[in-house]
Amino acid sequence: xxxxxxxxxxxxxxxxxxxxxxxxxxxxxxxxxxxxxxxxxxxxxxxxxxxxxxxxxxxxxxxxxxxxxxxxxxxxxxxxxxxxxxxxxxxxxxxxxxxxxxxxxxxxxxxxxxxxxxxxxxxxxxxxxxxxxxxxxxxxxxxxxxxxxxxxxxxxxxxxxxxxxxxxxxxxxxxxxxxxxxxxxxxxxxxxxxxxxxxxxxxxxxxxxxxxxxxxxxxxxxxxxxxxxxxxxxxxxxxxxxxxxxxxxxxxxxxxxxxxxxxxxxxxxxxxxxxxxxxxxxxxxxxxxxxxxxxxxxxxxxxxxxxxxxxxxxxxxxxxxxxxxxxxxxxxxxxxxxxxxxxxxxxxxxxxxxxxxxxxxxxxxxxxxxxxxxxxxxxxxxxxxxxxxxxxxxxxxxxxxxxxxxxxxxxxxxxxxxxxxxxxxxxxxxxxxxxxxxxxxxxxxxxxxxxxxxxxxxxxxxxxxxxxxxxxxxxxxxxxxxxxxxxxxxxxxxxxxxxxxxxxxxxxxxxxxxxxxxxxxxxxxxxxxxxxxxxxxxxxxxxxxxxxx
Numbered sequence: 001x002x003x004x005x006x007x008x009x010x011x012x013x014x015x016x017x018x019x020x021x022x023x024x025x026x027x028x029x030x031x032x033x034x035x036x037x038x039x040x041x042x043x044x045x046x047x048x049x050x051x052x053x054x055x056x057x058x059x060x061x062x063x064x065x066x067x068x069x070x071x072x073x074x075x076x077x078x079x080x081x082x083x084x085x086x087x088x089x090x091x092x093x094x095x096x097x098x099x100x101x102x103x104x105x106x107x108x109x110x111x112x113x114x115x116x117x118x119x120x121x122x123x124x125x126x127x128x129x130x131x132x133x134x135x136x137x138x139x140x141x142x143x144x145x146x147x148x149x150x151x152x153x154x155x156x157x158x159x160x161x162x163x164x165x166x167x168x169x170x171x172x173x174x175x176x177x178x179x180x181x182x183x184x185x186x187x188x189x190x191x192x193x194x195x196x197x198x199x200x201x202x203x204x205x206x207x208x209x210x211x212x213x214x215x216x217x218x219x220x221x222x223x224x225x226x227x228x229x230x231x232x233x234x235x236x237x238x239x240x241x242x243x244x245x246x247x248x249x250x251x252x253x254x255x256x257x258x259x260x261x262x263x264x265x266x267x268x269x270x271x272x273x274x275x276x277x278x279x280x281x282x283x284x285x286x287x288x289x290x291x292x293x294x295x296x297x298x299x300x301x302x303x304x305x306x307x308x309x310x311x312x313x314x315x316x317x318x319x320x321x322x323x324x325x326x327x328x329x330x331x332x333x334x335x336x337x338x339x340x341x342x343x344x345x346x347x348x349x350x351x352x353x354x355x356x357x358x359x360x361x362x363x364x365x366x367x368x369x370x371x372x373x374x375x376x377x378x379x380x381x382x383x384x385x386x387x388x389x390x391x392x393x394x395x396x397x398x399x400x401x402x403x404x405x406x407x408x409x410x411x412x413x414x415x416x417x418x419x420x421x422x423x424x425x426x427x428x429x430x431x432x433x434x435x436x437x438x439x440x441x442x443x444x445x446x447x448x449x450x451x452x453x454x455x456x457x458x459x460x461x462x463x464x465x466x467x468x469x470x471x472x473x474x475x476x477x478x479x480x481x482x483x484x485x486x487x488x489x490x491x492x493x494x495x496x497x498x499x500x501x502x503x504x505x506x507x508x509x510x511x512x513x514x515x516x517x518x519x520x521x522x523x524x525x526x527x528x529x530x531x532x533x534x535x536x537x538x539x540x541x542x543x544x545x546x547x548x549x
Contacts, residue, residue: 018083019090025150028431029445036147039080042073043140044191050137055211070137074120077140081113109146116140148184155181169237172230186299189230193295196223200289220289224270227292231263258307259298266292301441305409309401320393324361327390331357331383338376361387406441410451413437417455426452511544 021031053059053066088094088104097103104110119136158177159167170178171185199219202208209216235251244250254260269285297303310317332353339347346369347353356369360383371377416437420430438448493500527533527541 015087016090019087023084023087023091028428028435039076040144040147042076043143045069046073046137046140051215057207057211073140074117077113077117077143081110081117084110084113112139112142112145116143148181151180151184154179165237166240168233169240172233172237173241189226190296190299192223192226193292195219197290197293199223200286200292203286220270223292224267227263227267227295231260231267234260234263262291262294262297266295305402305405306398309398309405312405313397313401316397317394320397323393324390327383327386328354328357328361331361331379334379335371335376338373338379339371342373342376343371357383360384362391363387409441410443413441414451414455417452421455515544 020027022035023032024030025032049066049069059066085101085104089100091100091104094100094103094107116139119139155167155170155178158179159170162170162177169175171182174182196219199216202212203216235255238244238254239247239250241250241254244254255264265288269288269291273285332350335356336347336350336353339353347356352369359366359369360380363384365384371380413434417434420426420434426434434448434452437443438445443451493503523541527538533541
C-alpha cells in the first residue's frame with residue numbers, strides 16, 4: 001500500500017508540474033507563453049507548407065522535407081493533446097467535474113485539437129485521398145482559437161463599460177484595457193507585413209511569378225484590405241487620445257504622425273495603380289510596397305529610441321551634415337577642375353563629380369571613376385583621410401546619443417522602482433509594469449533583478465538615514481528632562497547608546513558655539529560661583545573655558 005501511495009503522490013506531483021509549467025496562464029515566468037508562441041508558429045508554418053505544396057516547382061524537389069515537417073507537426077500536436085488530457089484534473093475549468101478528463105474531451109478546444117490530428121491517424125486504417133488529407137491540415141488553423149477566444153473574453157470583460165470606438169482604440173493601441181487581444185492584433189499585423197513584403201520580393205523572380213502570379217495578387221489584395229482597415233481604425237479612434245481630441249483637427253494631426261504616414265504609404269501604391277493605371281504607367285509604384293516593412297517600426301522600441309535621439313541631437317547632426325555637404329561640394333569642384341581635361345567623359349560636369357566625391361569621402365571607392373592626374377590623386381588621398389573622420393561623426397553622435405538615451409530610460413525605470421518600493425512591497429501589477437519596461441529596454445531577468453536589488457539597497461540606506469535623523473530629532477526634543485526649554489529623551493538614549501553619543505556630540509557643538517560668541521571672562525566668573533553651578537558643571541566648563549574648578 002505504501003508503494004502504491006507513493007506512486008500516486010509522484011503522479012500527482014508530475015501532473016501538477018506539467019500543468020503549471022506548460023498550461024497555467026496565471027503563473028508568471030513559466031513556459032506557457034513560449035509554448036503558445038511555439039504552437040502558433042507551427043500552425044502558421046503548416047498553412048505556408050500547404051500553400052507551397054500546391055506549387056510543383058517547390059514541392060516536387062522537396063517532398064521528403066515537407067513530409068518530415070508534417071510528421072513533426074503531427075507529433076507536436078499529438079503530444080500537446082495527450083498532455084492536456086493528462087493534466088485536465090489540474091485545470092480549474094474541469095477540476096470540479098466528476099470526470100475532468102472526459103469534461104475536457106467534450107470541450108470545444110479539445111474537439112479542435114482532435115480534428116487537427118485525427119484524419120492522419122485514420123488514414124492508416126482508412127484510404128483517404130492524399131489531396132483531401134492535405135486540405136484537412138487547414139483544420140489546424142482552428143487551434144488558434146485556443147489563444148484568441150480567451151483573449152477576446154478578457155478584452156470584452158475589461159471593456160464592457162466602454163463605447164465601440166473606445167474598444168477599437170484599445171484593440172489597436174496599448175491601454176490598460178487592451179490585454180492579450182491587442183498583442184494578438186499586433187502579431188497578426190506583423191505576420192501580414194512579413195508575408196506581403198516576402199511576396200513583393202519573390203515577384204521580382206520571373207520563374208516564381210510564372211507559377212504563383214495569381215496567388216501573389218490575392219496576397220497583395222488581402223494585405224491591402226487588412227492594412228487599410230487598420231489605418232482607418234487608427235484614424236477613426238485617434239480622438240480617444242488626449243493629444244487628438246478634436247474630431248477633425250485631431251484626426252489631421254494624427255494622420256501627419258510618422259507612423260500613420262508610413263501606414264498610408266503602405267497602401268497608397270495599390271490604390272493609385274488600380275485607379276490611374278489606364279491613364280499612366282504606374283507599375284514602378286509596386287516597388288514602394290516594400291514600404292510596408294517600415295510598419296514594423298511601430299512595434300520596435302529600438303526605432304522609437306532612435307527617433308528620440310535624432311530629434312534631440314538634430315542641431316549637432318545639422319552642423320555635421322553641413323560640414324559634409326561643404327566638403328563634398330568643394331571636393332567635387334576641385335575634382336572637376338583637376339580632372340575634366342584629362343577625363344572629360346568621367347568628370348564631364350560638377351554634378352557627375354559630386355558622385356565621385358561622395359563615394360571617395362565615404363571610403364567606398366567603387367573605382368568606376370578615379371583621378372589620373374597627380375593633383376587629382378593627391379586630393380583623393382586627402383579626401384579619403386578626411387572622409388574617415390567626417391563621415392564617422394553622425395555615426396558617433398547616434399551611438400553616443402543612443403547610449404545616453406538608454407541610460408536616461410534606465411534611470412527613469414530606477415526612479416519608478418523607488419516609487420514602487422515606498423510601501424516596501426512590489427505588487428503583481430507593479431511587477432507587470434517592471435517586466436514591460438524591462439522588455440522595452442531589452443533588459444534580461446538578471447539585470448532587472450540586480451537593478452531591483454540596487455534600488456532596494458538605496459531605498460534602505462535612504463530610509464535608515466531618515467530614521468536616524470528622526471531619532472536624533474527625538475533624542476534632542478522628544479521629551480524627558482528639561483534644560484533651558486530643550487527636552488532630552490533619556491529612555492531613547494538608554495536604549496540606543498549610539499544615539500546617546502550623537503546627543504553628546506551635539507551638546508558639545510552647542511557649547512563650542514557659545515564659547516565663540518559669549519564673553520568668556522564673565523562666563524568664568526559666573527560659573528565659578530557655587531550658587532550658579534554644580535561641581536560637575538564647573539568641571540566641564542573649566543575644561544571647555546579653561547577655568548579653575
